Amino acid sequence: MIRIAQLVIVLALTLTTTFYSLAQRSDFQQIDFSRADNMALRFPNHSLKNIKVLADKLTQGLTTDVEKFRALYRWVCDNIAYDYALFEKNRRLRAKQENTADDIARNKKFNAEVFRTLLEKHRTVCTGYAYLLRELCSHVGISCVIVDGYGRTANANIGGNGIPNHSWNAVQLHGKWYLSDPTWASGAVESQFHLFIKNYDDAYFLSDPNVFIQNHYPLDPQWTLLKTNTVTLNEFLNRPIIYSNAYHYQVDNPSPTRFNVAVRKGEEISFQFDSRHDFSQAALMVDGKSIQHSFDKKGLRYSTVQAFNNKGVHVVHLMIDNKSVLTYRVSVK
Template sequence: MKRFYAVIIGLSFALVSFGQYETIDTYVKTITFKKSDGIPEIAAKITAKSNTDKEKLRAIFAWIAHNIEYDVRSFMTGRIPKSEPMDVVQSGKGVCQGYANLFEAMSQAVGIEAYVVSGFSKGYGYSDRKRLDNSDHAWNAVNLSGEWYLLDPTWGAGHLNEKGKYVSSMQEKYFLAKPAFFVTEHLPEDPAFQMLPCPITPEEFLKDSTEVFKIAKNKKACYSYVDTLNSYSKLDSVLQKVATAMRMYRYYPENTYMPAILINQAAYHYSVNLNDTKLDLKTKMELARKSLKYYQMAENIIKKNRKPEGRQLYDMVKKNISNVERFIDFYKDK
């Protein structure tokens, strides 16, 4: 009886949610665009009938679900398709990175703070694992006046059936999803984006989804993810990379590739202008020292990664360190 009751409750929620946005869901199916329209113009038209930020998010979510088809060929062959927002719109296809990038870009275009979240998933082809390897999925998080929400525009648009054929069907459960449910299938590399009172561990995520849900629902508070994410949102984009990378690494030290990538990107932000003739030497030296600090952080994280992509990243980071050290040595006494 309890199981039946739970099913009825879930169904009722889905029906209420659908009814709440029925007008918007219908409207987005009628929109046409000019060839010259970019993401800002497209997003403005999609959300033209929306009165609140949640309605804007729903309009974007529904439009993507009805207009972007999952690129099954790329997924099956391992080919990485173009994932920039306009590429996804123009092709009408994408994989998870493209869906998430597009959702982020459209949300930001209408004034909503949105992020792409990378992590591990229990999607098509998932089988029981004993450990997590590389992250394999991307989705979104949004901030509405200090309240944080999770969405998956890829899984929200449809799914692959047992034969590997894409079935287009908008899924309510991935729109403004409940964190305890969402984490049964999505484990973000950055634990703050679990949006739970206390993050579940990678080992707990590998359990059966029913068990994961119970664990997530019964977690007692050990920190405030709201405070963490609100502080994160106030950082500039470079320091956001560093903050999320360090949370990733502390949470799951075996996961070294993405944290090192993000910190290497932060370092590059400071080093890229070292040859800019418009900058004075003092400014350049400050940039060089900042970049060196972050390149060395990236080196310490990635140095034990023995996978081919890890070795390649390590070699690149070492080369970057060498270049910046030479710059500092050359100009330090001038």
């Protein structure tokens, strides 16, 4: 019992001293991840019956923890497919969950199905992605945990009370904790036919916590990895919708701060955001029509003004280099 208590104290001290050092991909700008990526490519569709064997193969010859993590992460993203049928089943379970004895039994049964599908078919949902990455990391001495919370997309957790619907990972590298989402990095589900389209997206690897919080809200607030997380769940659920391009361009502090914006006919809205990444052009797209704007720049802050002269509901996208970054819904009375 004494040894366990000592271990808990050491872990608590470690978390306190390393949690809130702002951790992100830029910490490893000097690392060339091509070796790690090539290792991930060497073992396509490898069996998951012995995870330790796979972990050892993927990290052989890699000398730093961050390269080892990269190889494991890329393998998971590239070799595991998202199972939409399981997702729908999970969504229905979470929507009506009340933590009764029956709910707990159904969850256990569903989790067994998730892991069986993962091991046998290399298909899963977010829980399986996060679980597999954690287990691979554990076999090579890397601390990695599963973080449960709210994932926000164009189809989920837009307003309302919110439903915990997503899982991702936090990993400790060189004394600091980092956030990564192997599920969203692996690809996306095509909305019309519900087909999973595999397309690796590097935005979710060791992401900037300031951007990550815009569409990932953990149940345990310590996993925001922010020194001062002033974002409430209600604010999170009502923010503008952001896309992975916001990660690439390091877009932060958007204004307006809410997805739904109400104005009167002829009224102007000031659209603003911070960006720590170079880009060629920013524009607004209103109801599918691109409107070229001159964005004023002061430091990291970009701003422009758009008037709304037609009544009704308008969908407004912030575009950077012709890529969607943010979406608003503007109601004009």
